[in-house]
Amino acid sequence: MTVFAMAPDAVRIALHELGDPAGRPVLLIHGFSSNAQRNWIDTRWGEALAAAGLRGIAMDLRGHGDSDRPTIGYEVQRFVDDVDAVLEQLALDEVPGAIGYSMGARLLWRHAGTRPHAFRALVLGGLPAGDPFQRFDVELAHRALAGEAEPGPMESFIVDLAGVFPEHDPATLVTLAGEVSATLFDPQEAPPAVPTLLMTGDQDRRASDTETLVPILPDGRFEPIPGRNHVNAPTSGTFRRRASAFLAEHLG
Numbered sequence: 001m002t003v004f005a006m007a008p009d010a011v012r013i014a015l016h017e018l019g020d021p022a023g024r025p026v027l028l029i030h031g032f033s034s035n036a037q038r039n040w041i042d043t044r045w046g047e048a049l050a051a052a053g054l055r056g057i058a059m060d061l062r063g064h065g066d067s068d069r070p071t072i073g074y075e076v077q078r079f080v081d082d083v084d085a086v087l088e089q090l091a092l093d094e095v096p097g098a099i100g101y102s103m104g105a106r107l108l109w110r111h112a113g114t115r116p117h118a119f120r121a122l123v124l125g126g127l128p129a130g131d132p133f134q135r136f137d138v139e140l141a142h143r144a145l146a147g148e149a150e151p152g153p154m155e156s157f158i159v160d161l162a163g164v165f166p167e168h169d170p171a172t173l174v175t176l177a178g179e180v181s182a183t184l185f186d187p188q189e190a191p192p193a194v195p196t197l198l199m200t201g202d203q204d205r206r207a208s209d210t211e212t213l214v215p216i217l218p219d220g221r222f223e224p225i226p227g228r229n230h231v232n233a234p235t236s237g238t239f240r241r242r243a244s245a246f247l248a249e250h251l252g
Contacts, residue, residue, distance in 0.1 A: 025092050
């Protein structure tokens with residue numbers, strides 16, 4: 001069943017349940033151009049969460065999945081506000097853990113770093129130390145999407161990702177990437193203080209530098225995901241089981 005939280009600007013944020021309904025709560029946030037169904041539900045995260053006694057609440061980021069898709073309104077702060085709204089409206093009896101992948105991992109890093117009491121522990125997958133949206137020309141990407149221009153490497157990457165799943169609107173996702181790119185990810189700015197497990201595929205060329213983030217974290221560690229790249233890492237049983245075990249350990 002899908003329920004909705006309301007963001008401060010009245011955008012509806014879709015929430016999906018998986019795992020053990022009576023378990024310790026864990027918020028899950030997918031990556032750019034994915035959604036809760038593709039990133040977590042179809043890849044059997046519910047089974048691993050349930051086995052660890054965890055209740056998953058997976059949100060669709062604005063512009064993705066079953067959430068609303070406004071024509072504008074994709075600044076980084078709006079995504080942070082969306083997480084605030086979801087947590088407030090869930091009104092959980094205990095502080096949750098969280099799992100994020102790629103763009104969702106960057107969002108959780110930013111959110112937890114500025115709201116140290118929001119989560120008890122984090123698992124962040126596919127998180128590059130830099131920002132993949134850097135040097136992104138949104139106008140060029142829109143023209144490339146319309147077949148009116150030749151995209152550069154970054155624009156080509158975003159346009160290709162935006163068109164991966166038929167349930168999404170590529171133009172909306174290109175706009176989203178453009179607005180997000182106005183505030184580049186700086187991991188030094190406010191690293192999370194809670195226990196944090198970083199995991200990245202050992203074949204991931206988009207986030208091959210994840211391990212360099214460990215020294216920034218007060219309580220951080222890194223583990224590779226064997227045989228996975230940036231796209232297929234969420235399908236890894238090792239990733240699912242290790243992330244679930246880590247959160248179960250820290251959520252009590």
